[in-house]
Amino acid sequence: MSDTLARDSRHLTFLRARERWKPAEIAFWFALVGVYFVFPTNLIFVSQILITGLFALSLDMILGYAGIVTLGHAAFFGIGAYAAGLMAAHGWHEPLSGLLVAGLAAGIAGYLSSFLLSRGGGDLTRLMITLGIGLLLFEVANSATKYTGGVDGLQGVEVGKLFGVFGFDLYGKTAYAYVLGIAFLLFAFTRSMMHSPYGLALRSMRENQTRALAIGIPISACLTNIYTIAAVIAGIAGALLTQTTQFVGIDVLSFQRSADLLIILIIGGTATLYGGFVGAAVFMLAQDRLSNLNPQYWLFWLGIILIVMTLYLRGGMLGGLSRLADLYRHWRNKERP
């Protein structure tokens, strides 16, 4: 066996294998297509899971990949939701352009606020600044009753037909297909970005900022950049929620939404790309089921889950699974020495 040949194939296959779409990933998205036919009465629920998953993906970009802890991510979701809602309420009913505008608005907000984050201080300072911005924005939406409808919500959101053909119906069929399509596109976009040299640079920043700076990564520019992109995706997720519910409640900006999102992502697993979707599914299904069983104590169970997770299941569901797989590998290696 020629030495060079072995060498070539070895290190390149390693990287290529990481980047390739795995069969399980393809199965994941096909399963979601399957949901459309198998569970026609649950489409709204699953599309809300997808929206939350997409929102969690955007958080994953900055928390999982860039390592910024934030408690104010709902700000961008909310900006997107209101942008899409205001457009639709003031006569512009076309949904796709609504998404674009929402993403743009959230992106601008993300770009501007990213400069507040590069001021230094620890995780805690960043946490409080993001939290503060989120709370401020909530108050702004609450006081601007004339434009946002305040706590009563923004009414009169009318979303036109998708491509001028498919109307949004009671069963949420159009909504589901629409959400799934957009979620997949944005996921593929994020996925390819995270596997690119840029994604590698982000991961290295999370791993060690000092070194990242020492190998020449322009850290604050990268942070601004990824923060903006994450804000755009969060904004689009918000707009999707607006368009599929045809209503905007002020809760899109609430602290609760940011906090739940963080929990969702952690439950699913950070820096895994799928963690957000898995977390959203588990969290929302559990909330729905448990609170139907005994609504008052859903919080209790959630608390237990969180504690068990932090003590015994670091890395979330997907992290736990990969450790299971590690065990499996050890076992197999023993079997076949």
Place this chain on the structure above:
Amino acid sequence: MNAILQTRDLWKAFGGLIVTKDVNLSLAPGARHALIGPNGAGKTTLINQLTGVLRPSSGSVWLDGADITRIPPNERVYRGLSRTFQINTLFPRLTPLEAVTNTICVRERKRLNILKRRFFGVSRCSTLIDEAYALLEQLNLAQDCLVETHTLAYGKQRLLEMALALATRPKVLLLDEPAAGVPEGESDELFEVLNTLPKEISILLIEHDMNLVFNFADRITVLVNGEELVTGTPSEIADDPRVREVYLGKGH
């Protein structure tokens, strides 16, 4: 003199505490320059000013004829100033191959188009990956290049420190105690690497191990209390009574 790296009247004070006092350091192209001094002499602070992590209170830093005093750290790397760390400062959950490839991609980022940089997988940059692999091979890390960094032996991690710094293709390399913490027996590998570094790279070495310093350096600067005590050839330094005093105490 056309120095590759130079400081001019560098001065740094934290409040009333002066840590760098009128330092005028000068590295000729291809130099093997060592910076020694007792603990707390301000060696690391000086390095931090060279790399741009700290801003000097006054004075300036020059790289290849350009004033880089106000240039951010990452831009200095781009212009050819790279460093290693005294304490391993690596990416624990990246593999060495990823870490070095990352460094090379960062270096080449202005030559990659946006699609390659942002949207195509890293594996598309196969020439850069080959370069990374070759570098790792050169540093005896090829065997371990596909496992996560935190699982590597300490000595291997020291080598990776070096690999990351070299991957930026520096003109000037600042080595901050490269042998720190490496047991006696295992340091040979490291010295060998140091000795085979290409001559075009100018090196500023900070080291406690006097053997290494005197074998390696062609010029030595002794720093005491933030001040340059003396600069000279190894033999000049070895004979200098002031240096003996600093290192061995007054009684000797």
Place this chain on the structure above:
Amino acid sequence: MLSLLGVLFDGLAYGALLFVISVGLSITLGLMGFNNLAHGVFAMAGGYLLVTLMSKAGIGFLPALPIVFCIVAVGSLVLERTLYRQLYKSTPLDQVLLSVGIIFIATAGTTFLWGPGQQPVVIPEWLSGQYSVLGLDLSRYRLFLMAIVAGITLALVFGLERTRFGAKIRASVDNQRTAESMGIRVERVFQMTFALGSGLAGLGGALGVDVLGLDPNFAIKYLVYFLLVVVVGGPGSVFGTLLAALLLGVADIAGKYYVPQLGAFIIYAAMIFLLLLFPHGLLGRRKSK
């Protein structure tokens, strides 16, 4: 002029309240470096204990306070042993999640035991109402709070700076290994510190309920306020916490009195502004390497 003085007094009094409910967190977060968002749980425990002691056991308001402090402090040790200890060296994110889990369980538990409604808190007659001093109306309870704050501040500053225990805490915090090699039982010191912080949280909760109300959501509702004060002040600095509490208190009250339209924004805006000016807190120390 009179209204200015009145506003200043109200602001300081509000600051005193903020200080009382947050200082415990400043200790666990700042000294031990534990991101204990469940601080409010201990405060809430203090509140419920106070209510129960007063209504069920018939203990007076003043004697109930030290009892609350002790019970919460001792009770917190159970949590420290079973849960917190395991995460002392974890990432902030893990600590945040653990403590959020504790908040959720506490919220559900309190709902189960006391129901979701507001708990009545009756403070003694001699603490309610106002003193009239030179035309200024000063609330008795607020004056009482301010006195307590002065007491706590002095005790803490004295305790942390001048006593052996204080020296041990500082040594353990600065460098765990060195402290251990000096014969300090770091684990024990951390336990005591945690109990102190939690006890103070309980005391703060008990003192705060008259103004803040008490229901199972207490821990989450006021979380933002605890964090705000501590982070702005600079974790671990008692004076910093005091300064931040008073500053934010005065800013908030003055803002609400003079520009009531902006009432909701002031405290958050002040926080962001102060954090941008002092990313490490007013009197925070930069983490030395």
Place this chain on the structure above:
Amino acid sequence: MEKQRHNLLTIVHDVAVFLMVMCGIVALATDQAHAAGDTIKVGIITEMTGTFADFGRHIVGGAKAYMKVNGDTVAGKKVELIIRDTTGPVPDVAKRLAQELIVKDKVDFIAGLGFTPNALAIAPLVTEAKKPTIIMNAATSIITTKSPYFARVSMTLPQVTEPMAQWAFKKGYRKIYTLVADYGPGHDAEAAFKKAFTKMGGEVIGESRVPLKSPEFGPYVQRIKDAKPQAVFAFVMPGEMAVAFMKTYNERGLAKSGIKLLSTGDVMDDAVQDALGDHALGVISSHQYSVAHKSQENKNFLAAYSKFDPQRPNFMAVGGYDGMAAIYNVIKQLNGKIDGDKAMAVLKGMKLNSPRGPIQIDAATRDVVQNIYIREVKKVDGHYYNVEFETFNAVKDPGK
């Protein structure tokens, strides 16, 4: 080795996806279990967890109390409650729950709805599905105009606010200060009071809006004190906001200096009376229901409610109770065959004998018409009650 590593990653993802799909299937499949039979299903959308869990507790408690008193079978059909948790004012969740109740559980009625945004969000759905929907709490005027299938048994804010203004003017108050919580309902109350009061010739000499998340009322109350009005009209969120406000009000001696406190009954919520304690003594409020209301219906209601909840009920519980009464009536009239349009026809103009007194659902607006009582907080047998002393008969929502 490498091949194995590759397999491994695949396995991880396979397992993850498998688990997720299983989770989903199990969770979704349990939904399909509801069998249609000889039952009438009522889907209650309300707040069961979170900060507003009290809403759900009262609404559901009230609904169950009605079923306790009147049995769970009407016209040969068993009535079944399906309770869904919105967790708060979260319209997207409310809308999803409504959709699921309609298409999956196939409910005959939708009820509950503690918050305006939740009600507004489901309006297009219930219109499309023609589901009779009983609003048991949400109080913004416009709600019933948003869907012809909405009927309200609770109240509207202007409805309870206007009588307060009229009473105040009648009692000779001319200079009044208003203080409201800074959110939609607060703004509505402020506007309704001001409109009614100034129309009669009174003057609102100052207005304050208090942020929802404010533990400190000092500066706002101080402004009132400095403005020296004859009375204050206050509308804040029930719960800790009301408690904090009342405490500050008393601490600053406004009551003693003769500034009367007027409010609507949501602030003087029966359920929080004991938490308010002496602080609220003497406060005048206007509302449709007081626990202290003297009637046989109220006695029955209180007795039944105490079976579900040791704490006192409030107006939301009565909303739940009367909502169920309306639903029972419809089932009876239609003899168990529920049809959206017919149900709405029955609801229009329906009269009920509620624990609060007689009420009617307006035939034109589908909104509630009811007596509004002026009450004063008094201590009776060691507990605090809103004691009614004056009645405005059959008040319609003036907001329309």
